[in-house]
Amino acid sequence: MDIKKLIKNIPWEDGATIRILWLNANGKPRSELAESIKQLQDHIIFPIILRSNLFLTSNALMADLATLISGNEQEFKALKSVNFTNLTVVIISNEPLSIPQASSPVYLPEWFPILGGKEIFVKISDVFETAELAPLNSEGARIEQLASLLFDTETLLVNRLKYQITHQEGKVRGLIDSLRSDGEPQGGSTVSYIQKYENHLASVSVARAYRPGAKSKASLLSKLIYQVIKNSPDATAAFSKKLASALSLSEMQRLKPSLFSVMLRPSIALTVAEENCHAGILAFYQAYQLMNAAAHASEYPSYPAALVLANAKDLARFLTDFRRTLEEIFESHDHLEEQNA
Structure with a gap:
């Protein structure tokens, strides 16, 4: 997406001539992002790559801003040769903004290209939380992060089902048979199905580019x-029962589902493990649909950037919790079986 366009669409506060924005590179090369957002017109967008441990606490915000400005003195001085009325400073970091977005006073040195020698009140605002509109393939959608989480979770599930064949093959087979697509031939060993799933995962060269289809x-x-x-x-909830059974999930802490999953809550009773599996299946579907929309973003309208970001963060949070909890349960099961062997 066009980061520069996204930044330009962020509304200015009344009377402000300087603003500071925070851009999480989210794994992308920061130097490339910096080059993509430079603009020398009446409104200057000035990117700074953050290379030090600043902006970790709100109490140090004023001092950190002063350090950031002094550390880029020559670059700021060079702007004096350009006529402009507004200045946007974009801090490009590898991490999300972790401090509250509150205004703080900062003294601008005499050499600063605009309002030099004056004290102003500024706040650091996250680009994706502040921008009014963003396409569904924006950085805030976190498509690559979601893809990696899907790949890792699918790998975990397939490995667990493979392990379960020697312990509960009937339950594994029950899940596989229930998932058979219309027109898909019956037969074949349970092992052959798991091998097919493994071969599919092995064909994925880059996890962050993984994009599952619906009919594969x-x-x-x-x-x-x-x-x-x-x-x-x-x-759909019936499949969560079969998934929980095939994975031998019984005792399990209740996970906080994504908000999307809450909207599709079933009316039938489920155990905690089955609820978690149901939320997991819906999260897979939610990520799949979001990836499809991102791949064809021009066919969809833009949405508030904060909404796009909040949706992605909520989905990534659940997928992370789901994967981590399953890993812990499976490791605990394996350890217990080793002790009883």
């Missing part, structure tokens, strides 16, 4: 996603 017969995740597409919420 080689992907476990795709088969689960397809159930959401073709079934009602209550019918």
Whole structure:
């Protein structure tokens, strides 16, 4: 997406001539982002790559701003040769903004290109939380992070089902048979299905570029996603029962589902483990649809950047919790079985 356009669409506060924005590179090369947002017109967008440990606490905000400005003295002085009325300073970091967005006073040195020698009140605002509109393929959608989480979670599930074949093959087979697509032939060993899922994952060269389809017969995740597409919420919940059973999940802490999952809550009773699996299946579907929309962003309207970011953060939070909790449970099961062996 056009970061510069996104920044230009952020509304200015009344009377402000200087503003400071925070841009999380989210894994992208910061130097490339800096080059993409430079603009020398009546409104200057001045990027600074953050290379030191600043802006970690709100109490040090004023001192950190002064350090940032003095550390780029020559670059700021060079702007005096350009006529402009407004200045946007964009701090490009590898980390999200961790301090509250509150105004603080900062003294501008005499050599500063605009309002030099004066004290002004500024606040640092996150680009993606402040911008009014953003396309669905914006940085705030966190598509690459979601793709990696899907890939890691699918790998975890397939490995667990492979392990479960020697312990609960009937339950694993029950899940596989229930996920069979219309027209898909019956037969084949349970092992052969798991091998097919493994081969699919092995064909993925870059996790952050993973994008499951809805009708792939080689992907476990795709088969689960397809159930959401073709079934009602209550019918989809039945697959969460089979997934929890195949994974041998019984005792499990209740995870906070994504808000999207809350909207598709089924009416049938589920155990905590089944609720978590149901939220997991819906999260796979939610990520799949978001990835499709991002891949065809020109066909969709832009939405408030804060909404795009909040949706992605909420989904990434749940997928992270779901994967981590499953890892802990599976490791605990394996350890217990080793002790009893």
